[in-house]
Amino acid sequence: MNYTENTDTILPAEDYQSKINYSLKKNICSDNFKVLSLFSGCGGMDLGLRGDFTFRDKYYPKNPFSTILANDIDPAATFTYESNEKYFGDHQIIQADIREVPHKTIPDFDFMIAGFPCQPFSNAGLRKGINDERGNLFEECEKILKEKEQSEKKPIGFIFENVRGIMSSKMPDGTSIPEEIVKRTKKLGYNTVFKLVKASNYGVPSARYRVIIIGLKKEYKKFDFDLLDKVVEEFDIPNENNNKYDLMLGSILSDIKKDTPQSKDFWKYSPSGQYMVDKIGPCYGNKKTLNLFKSKTPIEELPEKIHKGRSWKNMDREDMSERFRKIHDNPKKYRSPNFYRRFSLTEINGTITASAQPEACGITHPLENRRYTIREIARIQSFPDDFIFPYKTIANAYKVIGNAVPPILGWVISRAISKHLKENE
Structure with missing residues (x-):
C-alpha cells in the first residue's frame, strides 16, 4: 500500500478550519466527551478511548469519548490514521506541526490527549530533555489548555503519555518533567497525577513501560490509578497476575x-x-x-x-x-x-x-x-x-506501530476515567 508523502505541513488557517468544520459536523449529535488528540500517531490512544473493537476473541465496548480533531506531523502516521475509516471516519486528522496550527481554529473540547514526542526523553536517545526543541512541545499543550480556559466550555481534563525516561529528565532547576507538568497545570485549575505503568498489567501482550499523566479539573478530585486495576478485574482482562x-x-x-x-x-x-x-x-x-x-x-x-x-x-x-x-x-x-x-x-x-x-x-x-x-x-x-x-x-509501518500507545492500555485508561467522573459528578 502506498501513499503520497506531504511535506508541506503549513496550511492557510481557512484550510484547517474546513477540516475542523467537517469533524464538528460529523460529531454534532454526539453526547460523548469531546476529545482533542495531539501528536496522535497512527491512533492507538484514540482507538483505546473510543473502544468498540475486538482484540482476538475479546470485545472492548464503546467508551463515552469521541475524538473531534486529531493532529500529527508525520505523514506515515497520518496516512495510517486516515486509512482506518472504520474507527476514525467521523473526524479529521490534520498533518501539521501543531505550533503552526492557529489556536483560534481549534474547537472547544472536554479532554486533550497528547503523546508529545518522546525522543528527547528516551533512554535510547540523547536525553537532552527539556533543552531539546521537541522537548518543549508539551508547552504547546499547556498554551492550548490555557487559552481554552477563557472559552465558555472549559476542558475537563487531559491525558499525556510518554516514555519512562521522562521521569528522570529535568528542568534547569532540577524538577522532573512530570513534576513540572503537575506544577504548571495546577495553576490552570487541574489536579494532576502521574504513574509509570507496565502495559502487560492492563491487557497488552507487551512488557512495555509508559508514563501516564492525567489531569482533571479540581471539582472532580484527583484521579486514582487504582481504578485501572479495578477495570482489569471487572472486565476480566488478561494480565501478568491473572491469565x-x-x-x-x-x-x-x-x-x-x-x-x-x-x-x-x-x-x-x-x-x-x-x-x-x-x-x-x-x-x-x-x-x-x-x-x-x-x-x-x-x-x-x-x-x-x-x-x-x-x-x-x-x-x-x-x-x-x-x-x-x-x-x-x-x-x-x-x-x-x-x-x-x-x-x-x-x-x-x-x-x-x-x-x-x-x-x-x-x-x-x-x-x-x-x-x-x-x-x-x-x-x-x-x-x-x-x-x-x-x-x-515497510520501515514506516514498523515505526508507527512502535510509536503507538497500545489501544487496550488506552481503553483501560478511558474506562477508568469515565468511572472516576461518574463517582465524582
Missing part, C-alpha cells in the same frame, strides 16, 4: 489466520543482522507447538525447553564480531546487555521500538529467523486484526 497465558507470545502468534491483513508482510534484515539471527538460532518449538497454545494446553503440560529465550549470548564465540567478543569476555564491564533478544513462546514480549532493530529490541520471531510481520507486532501492541498499516516503505 498471563493469553498474553504469552505463543498465544499471540498461534491464531493469526492466513488471510489476516499484512500477516505475511515483514521487513527483511540487513546481511549482518540476518547473520546474527541465523547464528543465534530459534527458540524451542514449531508449528505444532504453536497449536498447543491455540488449544489452550496448560502451561505445566508444555515441554520444559519451551520457556527459554535466546540472544547473542547463545552464539558460539568464534561466530561473534570483535565487538561482541569484547562484551562476551568482559560482561561486568559492559553490564552483559541482551542484544538480539528472542523471546520464548511462554514469555511476554518486550517493548517494540519504532526503529525495530534486532539489536535494540525483541523484534525477531521466536521460531523463524526473521522480524515479526506487521500483523504480529500489531498484535503485540494490541491492535485489532482489522486495523491496517499502509506504508510507502
Whole structure:
C-alpha cells in the first residue's frame, strides 16, 4: 500500500478550519466527551478511548469519548490514521506541526490527549530533555489548555503519555518533567497525577513501560490509578497476575489466520543482522507447538525447553564480531546487555521500538529467523486484526506501530476515567 508523502505541513488557517468544520459536523449529535488528540500517531490512544473493537476473541465496548480533531506531523502516521475509516471516519486528522496550527481554529473540547514526542526523553536517545526543541512541545499543550480556559466550555481534563525516561529528565532547576507538568497545570485549575505503568498489567501482550499523566479539573478530585486495576478485574482482562497465558507470545502468534491483513508482510534484515539471527538460532518449538497454545494446553503440560529465550549470548564465540567478543569476555564491564533478544513462546514480549532493530529490541520471531510481520507486532501492541498499516516503505509501518500507545492500555485508561467522573459528578 502506498501513499503520497506531504511535506508541506503549513496550511492557510481557512484550510484547517474546513477540516475542523467537517469533524464538528460529523460529531454534532454526539453526547460523548469531546476529545482533542495531539501528536496522535497512527491512533492507538484514540482507538483505546473510543473502544468498540475486538482484540482476538475479546470485545472492548464503546467508551463515552469521541475524538473531534486529531493532529500529527508525520505523514506515515497520518496516512495510517486516515486509512482506518472504520474507527476514525467521523473526524479529521490534520498533518501539521501543531505550533503552526492557529489556536483560534481549534474547537472547544472536554479532554486533550497528547503523546508529545518522546525522543528527547528516551533512554535510547540523547536525553537532552527539556533543552531539546521537541522537548518543549508539551508547552504547546499547556498554551492550548490555557487559552481554552477563557472559552465558555472549559476542558475537563487531559491525558499525556510518554516514555519512562521522562521521569528522570529535568528542568534547569532540577524538577522532573512530570513534576513540572503537575506544577504548571495546577495553576490552570487541574489536579494532576502521574504513574509509570507496565502495559502487560492492563491487557497488552507487551512488557512495555509508559508514563501516564492525567489531569482533571479540581471539582472532580484527583484521579486514582487504582481504578485501572479495578477495570482489569471487572472486565476480566488478561494480565501478568491473572491469565498471563493469553498474553504469552505463543498465544499471540498461534491464531493469526492466513488471510489476516499484512500477516505475511515483514521487513527483511540487513546481511549482518540476518547473520546474527541465523547464528543465534530459534527458540524451542514449531508449528505444532504453536497449536498447543491455540488449544489452550496448560502451561505445566508444555515441554520444559519451551520457556527459554535466546540472544547473542547463545552464539558460539568464534561466530561473534570483535565487538561482541569484547562484551562476551568482559560482561561486568559492559553490564552483559541482551542484544538480539528472542523471546520464548511462554514469555511476554518486550517493548517494540519504532526503529525495530534486532539489536535494540525483541523484534525477531521466536521460531523463524526473521522480524515479526506487521500483523504480529500489531498484535503485540494490541491492535485489532482489522486495523491496517499502509506504508510507502515497510520501515514506516514498523515505526508507527512502535510509536503507538497500545489501544487496550488506552481503553483501560478511558474506562477508568469515565468511572472516576461518574463517582465524582
